[in-house]
Amino acid sequence: MASLNDIRSTFLSYFEKNDHRVVDSSPLVPRNDPTLMFTNSGMVQFKNLFTGVEHRDYSRATTAQKCVRAGGKHNDLDNVGYTARHHTFFEMLGNFSFGDYFKEQAIPYAWELLTKEFGIPKDKLLVTVYHTDDEAADIWKKVAGLPDDKIIRIPTADNFWQMGPTGPCGPCTEIFYDHGDHIWGGPPGSPEEDGDRFIEIWNLVFMQNEQFEDGSMIELEMQSIDTGMGLERIGALLQGKHDNYDTDLMRALIEASAHVTHADPDGPGNVHHRVIADHLRSTSFLIADGVMPSNEGRGYVLRRIMRRAMRHAHLLGATDPVMHRLVPELVRQMGQAYPELGRAQVMIEETLLTEETRFKATLDRGLKLLDDELSELPDGAELPGETAFRLYDTYGFPLDLTQDALREKGRSVDTAGFDSAMAAQKAKARAAWSGSGEAADATVWYDIAEEKGTTEFLGYDTEHAEGQV
Numbered sequence: 001m002a003s004l005n006d007i008r009s010t011f012l013s014y015f016e017k018n019d020h021r022v023v024d025s026s027p028l029v030p031r032n033d034p035t036l037m038f039t040n041s042g043m044v045q046f047k048n049l050f051t052g053v054e055h056r057d058y059s060r061a062t063t064a065q066k067c068v069r070a071g072g073k074h075n076d077l078d079n080v081g082y083t084a085r086h087h088t089f090f091e092m093l094g095n096f097s098f099g100d101y102f103k104e105q106a107i108p109y110a111w112e113l114l115t116k117e118f119g120i121p122k123d124k125l126l127v128t129v130y131h132t133d134d135e136a137a138d139i140w141k142k143v144a145g146l147p148d149d150k151i152i153r154i155p156t157a158d159n160f161w162q163m164g165p166t167g168p169c170g171p172c173t174e175i176f177y178d179h180g181d182h183i184w185g186g187p188p189g190s191p192e193e194d195g196d197r198f199i200e201i202w203n204l205v206f207m208q209n210e211q212f213e214d215g216s217m218i219e220l221e222m223q224s225i226d227t228g229m230g231l232e233r234i235g236a237l238l239q240g241k242h243d244n245y246d247t248d249l250m251r252a253l254i255e256a257s258a259h260v261t262h263a264d265p266d267g268p269g270n271v272h273h274r275v276i277a278d279h280l281r282s283t284s285f286l287i288a289d290g291v292m293p294s295n296e297g298r299g300y301v302l303r304r305i306m307r308r309a310m311r312h313a314h315l316l317g318a319t320d321p322v323m324h325r326l327v328p329e330l331v332r333q334m335g336q337a338y339p340e341l342g343r344a345q346v347m348i349e350e351t352l353l354t355e356e357t358r359f360k361a362t363l364d365r366g367l368k369l370l371d372d373e374l375s376e377l378p379d380g381a382e383l384p385g386e387t388a389f390r391l392y393d394t395y396g397f398p399l400d401l402t403q404d405a406l407r408e409k410g411r412s413v414d415t416a417g418f419d420s421a422m423a424a425q426k427a428k429a430r431a432a433w434s435g436s437g438e439a440a441d442a443t444v445w446y447d448i449a450e451e452k453g454t455t456e457f458l459g460y461d462t463e464h465a466e467g468q469v
């Protein structure tokens with residue numbers, strides 16, 4: 001059975017053989033893009049090549065790119081553990097053409113790799129195209145011989161990609177695999193498309209237009225290709241599995257989690273192991289790329305992910321910190337492909353241990369408070385925003401952690417109430433400060449403190465403009 005490590009290599013060598021330069025993954029913190037929280041697709045490191053601002057000595061590239069989708073426009077955090085196909089950290093395999101080949105070559109490459117190199121039966125595959133893209137539909141028909149009902153025309157933004165509000169854009173085609181009618185879900189474009197039966201494995205973007213501020217759009221002179229395929233998704237199907245978490249690599253992490261928590265990997269705690277395995281990867285790779293847990297921006301997203309994982313470990317009965325003990329298995333699995341992981345191993349372990357030790361001190365008490373409050377509420381009632389804020393302010397529970405905890409019980413939080421409790425807290429802090437007699441403008445100081453994250457209770461989401469495949 002081909003491992004995820006083998007599949008990554010097969011992909012890269014296939015495109016290398018077809019004259020693509022194998023380029024290393026770029027870091028998760030984008031180098032030249034402060035508007036983007038984390039690298040979330042393969043094209044991020046090539047933005048300037050697509051716009052023609054930058055030129056390199058190659059016009060075709062292939063990568064396995066580290067991606068995190070846990071904030072901003074692409075936020076898959078809440079899906080993790082519950083769908084078969086979403087991670088916060090995953091690897092996106094891609095091939096890129098910068099004004100070199102276009103659709104007529106990108107589609108045959110994808111089809112040959114899937115059906116010849118990987119040997120996927122043709123009748124399990126179906127594709128979508130943008131509704132006006134006759135060209136792509138014709139190529140699919142010619143190259144793959146797919147019947148019309150397996151070339152689905154989609155009129156929505158799902159099949160029209162844009163780098164941002166202006167700039168390069170164009171139609172895309174997505175390739176789906178049918179895992180069989182024993183799984184709930186419908187084909188793309190149908191009302192049941194969010195199910196896990198038809199899983200999107202590969203997205204090919206045809207950058208053929210440029211969008212301007214006044215709403216007009218032109219054909220680009222330099223037409224480019226940007227593709228992205230989730231390694232864990234292609235891996236699952238090649239390993240005869242439906243679920244990404246049943247691939248060799250994810251399974252090894254789940255078993256490591258079962259080992260340190262002494263909890264059956266396939267018992268009722270399975271969802272917790274899945275979340276732990278996923279969050280271990282995003283946490284470790286983010287730390288390896290220089291992000292540290294903090295109360296603002298990227299660091300706060302990391303802290304939220306870490307604390308969520310820790311709560312799930314707690315639910316499995318772990319009394320001592322466990323996350324740091326999983327790092328060696330991750331390094332065993334992925335350290336060869338990503339040497340930065342091994343180099344940062346000690347720092348990752350220490351950061352996890354410190355964070356988990358600190359959080360443990362309030363986690364038990366916070367969860368107890370939550371249970372007590374819930375038992376006093378009428379059936380199905382929302383948790384008052386005040387309580388969620390207290391958990392946040394006093395016990396260090398990020399709001400999404402509380403929401404995650406409530407989800408298991410079919411409950412939700414009054415988020416408007418949470419926001420107003422937060423606003424009231426800030427107003428109170430401002431008022432208290434201006435009464436202190438200091439000469440400095442209290443409001444200004446407070447805002448700076450908030451920005452820099454120097455006060456313990458502050459943490460917030462920031463929306464960022466993002467690139468996507």
Ligand code: ATP
Pocket residue numbers: 069076085086087088089090092200201202203228229230231232233468469
């Ligand atoms: P989906 O519709 O399933 O959420 P997507 O359309 O958001 O996927 P793209 O932005 O097109 O995904 O990313 C390209 C490829 O990366 C997808 O076809 C998929 O194989 C993979 N991928 C995207 N998001 C995730 C994720 N959260 N976890 C694992 N793989 C992912």
Ligand code: MG
Pocket residue numbers: none
């Ligand atoms: Mg998505």
Ligand code: MG
Pocket residue numbers: 158200
């Ligand atoms: Mg999609």
Ligand code: MG
Pocket residue numbers: 174200203469
């Ligand atoms: Mg897609």
